[in-house]
Amino acid sequence: MSNDYAILLGKVRENKPLVHHITNYVTVNDCANVTLGIGASPVMADAIDEAADIAAIASSVVLNMGTLNERTIPSMIAAGKAANDKGIPVVFDPVGAGASKLRNDTAARIIGEVKLSVLRGNISEIKFVAGLQSATKGVDASESDMTDTSGAGQLAKGLADKLGCVVVISGAVDVVSDGSKIVLSKTGIPCWGTYQARDVCVHR
Amino acid sequence: MSNDYAILLGKVRENKPLVHHITNYVTVNDCANVTLGIGASPVMADAIDEAADIAAIASSVVLNMGTLNERTIPSMIAAGKAANDKGIPVVFDPVGAGASKLRNDTAARIIGEVKLSVLRGNISEIKFVAGLQSATKGVDASESDMTDTSGAGQLAKGLADKLGCVVVISGAVDVVSDGSKIVLSKTGIPCWGTYQARDVCVHR
Amino acid sequence: MSNDYAILLGKVRENKPLVHHITNYVTVNDCANVTLGIGASPVMADAIDEAADIAAIASSVVLNMGTLNERTIPSMIAAGKAANDKGIPVVFDPVGAGASKLRNDTAARIIGEVKLSVLRGNISEIKFVAGLQSATKGVDASESDMTDTSGAGQLAKGLADKLGCVVVISGAVDVVSDGSKIVLSKTGIPCWGTYQARDVCVHR
Numbered sequence: 256m257s258n259d260y261a262i263l264l265g266k267v268r269e270n271k272p273l274v275h276h277i278t279n280y281v282t283v284n285d286c287a288n289v290t291l292g293i294g295a296s297p298v299m300a301d302a303i304d305e306a307a308d309i310a311a312i313a314s315s316v317v318l319n320m321g322t323l324n325e326r327t328i329p330s331m332i333a334a335g336k337a338a339n340d341k342g343i344p345v346v347f348d349p350v351g352a353g354a355s356k357l358r359n360d361t362a363a364r365i366i367g368e369v370k371l372s373v374l375r376g377n378i379s380e381i382k383f384v385a386g387l388q389s390a391t392k393g394v395d396a397s398e399s400d401m402t403d404t405s406g407a408g409q410l411a412k413g414l415a416d417k418l419g420c421v422v423v424i425s426g427a428v429d430v431v432s433d434g435s436k437i438v439l440s441k442t443g444i445p446c447w448g449t450y451q452a453r454d455v456c457v458h459r
Numbered sequence: 460m461s462n463d464y465a466i467l468l469g470k471v472r473e474n475k476p477l478v479h480h481i482t483n484y485v486t487v488n489d490c491a492n493v494t495l496g497i498g499a500s501p502v503m504a505d506a507i508d509e510a511a512d513i514a515a516i517a518s519s520v521v522l523n524m525g526t527l528n529e530r531t532i533p534s535m536i537a538a539g540k541a542a543n544d545k546g547i548p549v550v551f552d553p554v555g556a557g558a559s560k561l562r563n564d565t566a567a568r569i570i571g572e573v574k575l576s577v578l579r580g581n582i583s584e585i586k587f588v589a590g591l592q593s594a595t596k597g598v599d600a601s602e603s604d605m606t607d608t609s610g611a612g613q614l615a616k617g618l619a620d621k622l623g624c625v626v627v628i629s630g631a632v633d634v635v636s637d638g639s640k641i642v643l644s645k646t647g648i649p650c651w652g653t654y655q656a657r658d659v660c661v662h663r
Numbered sequence: 664m665s666n667d668y669a670i671l672l673g674k675v676r677e678n679k680p681l682v683h684h685i686t687n688y689v690t691v692n693d694c695a696n697v698t699l700g701i702g703a704s705p706v707m708a709d710a711i712d713e714a715a716d717i718a719a720i721a722s723s724v725v726l727n728m729g730t731l732n733e734r735t736i737p738s739m740i741a742a743g744k745a746a747n748d749k750g751i752p753v754v755f756d757p758v759g760a761g762a763s764k765l766r767n768d769t770a771a772r773i774i775g776e777v778k779l780s781v782l783r784g785n786i787s788e789i790k791f792v793a794g795l796q797s798a799t800k801g802v803d804a805s806e807s808d809m810t811d812t813s814g815a816g817q818l819a820k821g822l823a824d825k826l827g828c829v830v831v832i833s834g835a836v837d838v839v840s841d842g843s844k845i846v847l848s849k850t851g852i853p854c855w856g857t858y859q860a861r862d863v864c865v866h867r
Contacts, residue, residue, distance in 0.1 A: 273801045280484040280688040281491050281503050287689050298759065298801035299689050302732035305765035309801070312762070324506035324530065326732065351502065354516070357509035393477045393502035393513070484688040485695050485707050528710035528734065555706065558720070561713035597681045597706035597717070 268294030272314030275338075277301045277331050279321025279350065286317075306330035307337035316343060318369070320361055321350040321394065328361055335369030344372035351394040352376065353383035366418065374414070375423040378407060385414045396426065408437040472498030476518030479542075481505045481535050483525025483554065490521075510534035511541035520547060522573070524565055525554040525598065532565055539573030548576035555598040556580065557587035570622065578618070579627040582611060589618045600630065612641040676702030680722030683746075685709045685739050687729025687758065694725075714738035715745035724751060726777070728769055729758040729802065736769055743777030752780035759802040760784065761791035774826065782822070783831040786815060793822045804834065816845040 273296045278286055283299060290297035300309040303326070310316045316338040318331045338345045347369070349362040362384055366374075376384065377396035407430045415422040416434035424430040429440040477500045482490055487503060494501035504513040507530070514520045520542040522535045542549045551573070553566040566588055570578075580588065581600035611634045619626040620638035628634040633644040681704045686694055691707060698705035708717040711734070718724045724746040726739045746753045755777070757770040770792055774782075784792065785804035815838045823830040824842035832838040837848040 275801075279503070281487050283689050284488060284692060296801055296803050298762070299687070299730055300759070300763070301730065302765060304733065305763035308763040308765070312801070322503055322505065325508065326530070326734070351504070354502070355504070355509035355512040357506060357512070393479075393500055393516070395500050483707070485691050488692060526707050526709065529712065530734070555708070558706070559708070559713035559716040561710060561716070597683075597704055597721070599704050 264293065270314075271296050273298055273312065274315050274317060275300060275309050275313035275334065276317045276319070277306065277327060277334055278317060278319035279323075281321060286319075301327045301330045303330045303333060306334040310334035310337040310343065311341055313338070313343060315346065315372075317346045317348070318365060319348040319350055320352075320358060320365075321348075323357065323361055328364075331361075331365060332368055335365060339370050345369055346373040346375060347371050348375050349380050349384055350376075352380045354393055359383070371418060371420040373421045373423060374418060375425065377425050381410060381414065381422065381424050385410055385417075408432065408439070412437050468497065474518075475500050477502055477516065478519050478521060479504060479513050479517035479538065480521045480523070481510065481531060481538055482521060482523035483527075485525060490523075505531045505534045507534045507537060510538040514538035514541040514547065515545055517542070517547060519550065519576075521550045521552070522569060523552040523554055524556075524562060524569075525552075527561065527565055532568075535565075535569060536572055539569065543574050549573055550577040550579060551575050552579050553584050553588055554580075556584040558597055563587070575622060575624040577625045577627060578622060579629065581629050582614075585614060585618065585626065585628050589614055589621075612636065612643070616641050672701065678722075679704050681706055681720065682723050682725060683708060683717050683721035683742065684725045684727070685714065685735060685742055686725060686727035687731075689729060694727075709735045709738045711738045711741060714742040718742035718745040718751065719749055721746070721751060723754065723780075725754045725756070726773060727756040727758055728760075728766060728773075729756075731765065731769055736772075739769075739773060740776055743773060747778050753777055754781040754783060755779050756783050757788050757792055758784075760788040762801055767791070779826060779828040781829045781831060782826060783833065785833050786818075789818060789822065789830065789832050793818055793825075816840065816847070820845050 271294060274290050276283070276286055276290075276297060276299050278299065287297040287299065295314075298309060298313070300306060310333075316334050318335055320328075320331070323331075335345050335347075337343075347365055349358070349365070351358045352362040353359065366384065374381070374384065379396040407424050407426075407428075411422040411424050411430045411432035412434060415432045419434070421431065421433050427441075431438045431440065475498060478494050480487070480490055480494075480501060480503050482503065491501040491503065499518075502513060502517070504510060514537075520538050522539060524532075524535070527535075539549050539551075551569055553562070553569075555562045556566040557563065570588065578585070578588065583600040611628050611630075611632075615626040615628050615634045615636035616638060619636045623638070625635065625637050631645075635642045635644065679702060682698050684691070684694055684698075684705060684707050686707065695705040695707065703722075706717060706721065708714060718741075724742050726743060728736075728739070731739075743753050743755075755773055757766070757773075759766045760770040761767065774792065782789070782792065787804040815832050815834075815836075819830040819832050819838045819840035820842060823840045827842070829839065829841050835849075839846045839848065
């Protein structure tokens, strides 16, 4: 596995893929630096007048609704659709899904209008997206959701199968599923269920 | 005092309060990390379509007008009013008050429409808010204001009494008043009168 | 030269000039800290309702179109014009020029409507601005442009002469020209042709 990872990372460094982020202004600097750190090239562009143009020349598109607003939501949809048209993978991070009507509606809209390659969230956000009862508190996973993770593997697998994408649930133990297999990654860092600049970093 | 502080900090860590920030995009990452660092949970949400909803589930609301604009000013008012309706404390940092008509008008509007628990600024900003002559230069306290701090205690006390809130004047010596007592905190760091990511950090 | 630099830096520290940035939200925190680090005073203000007011009281204005949008483009034009009216120098960084129609149009508009003192970009951006064929990839200089820098000196000189300003091309070797002289600065750091928080930092 560590050898596979080295090969994959080598390919990233060789190809320097352009990663188009429409993301929050809190962790955006970290997102850019992480992207540079793995050898890729970040571009942050959230104006409706260029979101689709930039997505169309990117190697992947990351949509993160951490500080969503009426100006950037249409840009996320436009970038996602432009990526879909070209077969460019889209990663979606439904930050704070469950915490406000705006976030709930936006998460539902993006999942409805954009075909995702990867959906990544904490346990509360993924539970919300899966239509289960959740107890999101702001942008952090709730205590109760973080303690009771017994069903996380099945949750990820079921949602991945339903959406036809990879689902990642971040936490002390990361859960990854493509709809058939479930992989657990024991990072041993519980705070990764809470607010950190890991939005662009599926592997770490 | 240091013992009281330890008890208070322990309570923060125990309760993990959600702190809703509508703040500038310059120091926002530091604000989030400081909030996490003391054991609280930050959420940054400035869209008018969710500002009141998020404020209503928060334990406190921080309004900082560092990079205010026509989109976020109504969100600050909405969040402040929603917090007031629920008895949730509101901290206001009138960054750069005195430097432009927009900042002057916005500071006046927030103070007029939102009941504050804490008003925090540098000496130039607080002088402006108090209706005194000030010489704000951008978002830093002016040299003249920083040198002549003799009246800072009375200024803080008078304004705190008038607004019915705690007033904090940041500088080499921090001045805090609730309208009756005046407390000085000799931090010995003059640059704290200038632009730093201390917006969310009343104690440090 | 190093002595001249020390004298210039001493003057900055003595005068603490106010530097008004309308810049991207990715590197904005670094821009503020670099400005503070050299002894100047940063102010970030991008609302159309204050952009001209703040520019008019600043010692210099920095326009960086890294995360441009329909709200901030008019603010950049307004700040640039207000600076021009008062003889305040304007630095322009056409981030990602060549990567989208919005960026191309905005770069052309700013250069057409605002008199610049300094134009700073990577080789791809400057080639685009000069009307030459370029291969911008997102906000990084392209491989081909970075490898073939033979004409960079003449490019900078010609464009500086045409625009009547200093042109800086950042890269492993920085190229600076005022339209008559060409100065090369061997920093030896190739990645400075790519995305870094150097937008406000002409000398380093």
